[in-house]
Amino acid sequence: MAKPLVLEQVTKQFGEKTAVNDVSLQVEEGEIYGLLGGNGAGKTTTMRMVLGLIYPDDGRILYHGQEYSSELQHKMGYLPEERGLYPKIKVSDQIIYLARLKGMSAKEADKSLRYWLERFEVPDYYNKKIEELSKGNQQKMGFIAAVVHKPKILILDEAFSGLDPVNVELLKATVKELRDEGTSILFSTHRMEHVEELCSNITILQRSNTVLQGKIQDIKKRYPREEVLLHTTGTVTGLEDISGVERVERRERGYSLRISDVAAAQEILRRAMEESTVEHFEIKEPTLNQIFIKEVGESHE
């Protein structure tokens, strides 16, 4: 069976400026695909092309093996980055309206809306106006608007920004649930820990180009482990002199060391055991955050 969403060498130009250059990616059924990149990297443009708002200049986008058509609108859900709903209109009125535009009947839409409000434990918002809700709750309503019609392909642009930790967890759980039900999700964010938790495959865009793509685990393996965390009861001297150690930082309960060679880690541990009692020793995997900063540069935020 054809994959739900395939981008093949998609390119988009605005005048002389290239917004997206030769981007390819594939989203499986029941997968959350991470689309990362600094500001202006081309994430939103890519998403808009997937949504059919703008057409690529080159390359093609296939949905279950087919080109874009207006029937696809019913199968897609979108939570834009700068989300918005009608401020002065009741939650029920506008979400049912949006669901009807997605091809649902009013009755189905009402049922689905009630389910989601119940799911988010806010059934009393049914009759409230958007402007009466807090920003975080408005965002939840925006999320409901994106999923109320049970889309097959869901596009989430910065879904968790501006939410408190409790709500982030709630939404994360919901997104995972949707994934497990078979929804293909294209997910963009600046928060790497969310990506590490949710996505298996990612693409990092920088200035309209793909700089990194693949499975998170594979990507991480490509980057050397270069940080060592050491907790000891007393002080350890001469860590700087070990060959392969680049930098030593004194921490509250020990040291954080940057190494250029994994072999140096063993030497560090031996030295530490000689001089003090080791409480904790770890050769850290590079975080996605570090990889991202390395690839995209410090200027991304």
Next chain:
Amino acid sequence: MNKLLPVINFTFSNKLKTKSFVVTTIIFAVLLSVGIHLPYIIQLFTGNESTESRIGLVYGSQPEIAESLEAMIAKQPDGKIKFVKYEQANEQALTHDFENGTIKGYLEFGESVGLQFPKVTYTSKKEGMDLTLQSVLQPALENVKMQYVTRGSSLTDEQIAAISAPVVIEEQKTERTAGTGSAADTKEDPKPAVVNYVIVYGLIVLFFMTNTMTGNMIAAEVTSEKSSRIMEILVTSVSPLTQMFGKILGMFLIGLLQIAIFIAVVAANLALPYNQASLAELNLDLSQINLQIVIVGLLFYILGYFLYATLYAAVGSIVSRTEDLGQAVMPITMLSLAAFYIAMFSLSSPNSMLLKVCSYIPFVSPVTALLRFGVGDATLLEVGLSLIILLIAIVFFSWLAAKIYRTGVLLYGKRPTLKELRKAMKAYKI
């Protein structure tokens, strides 16, 4: 297309619930009711006051004239003036009666020299002579003068009556060229009935008002959808064309509802018995309404509305913030204002060259062509041509507006220039 209905429904029902709509409708309804009652209210006030104005009449040296004036006034049907006779101009007695309020003022006649009519002086306390009093006294005195001057001559009473009768200018229009033979030619009235003027006038004002009001509402809706970013969700659900026309139709229904409410208010007010009398006084005969004018008027009204509405929607889609909207819709407002004033100033000369030209220019034709047809001499053929031009313009501008709308809704930031807009259109492949 099955999405058009939800859009219309949503636009309509939500606008209906807004406070601004409810409030403006109520305010207009109240103003209309007051306006209709105005003649009656005025009557009520003035009627009370002048049921009887008592006026002193000093016989003095001209008892003859005074007597015939009294007789003349007595002959008048409404008899609002009562004279109080004074033999002589007795200052004391007159001032006394002034103070008591028995008389409002007094008339005095001067000496007559030869055949000349004596000078007439009206003395009153402060108010001076009010218009109703003057309008009664003036012709009466003129008649008295006529009698006074012709007294003793060989003129018969009939001749005198003929001389004093005012000249009436009757207006009549020559029929249109007999050859065209359209239905409008066989109108029985030589001159359009007053009520048709009223209809044309009313339709023009209505067109201007609803056009500006609903037009601005459409533009504001589009801009607010854009600024609240719900537009991004909407454009992924409905095609911009459906969205735009759904909005325009929804607002149109709102406009129609408002008009229906106003008409109902007017009709209810006019149905009140005491208002019917004042309506009759204004010489309006509802049975004289020319149905053709009403139909053509409504046709132009609807088409004109669509032409302007598409432009308002397009402009609304370009602007990202509501604050910038006023400036952006200015050109359209000016255009409709120009159409309105051309029509208003030409109301008395509906066959001018200016109107003839204007009735074929789409943005001004809805009012000018109606004016020419309603009270001027435009034939159905000319009106049809104007309608066709208008229709073509609507198709063209809807197409253009839809393109602008499609591009505009995704452009944020400052208002784009025409060049930027064209560039964006190309980039979006629209």
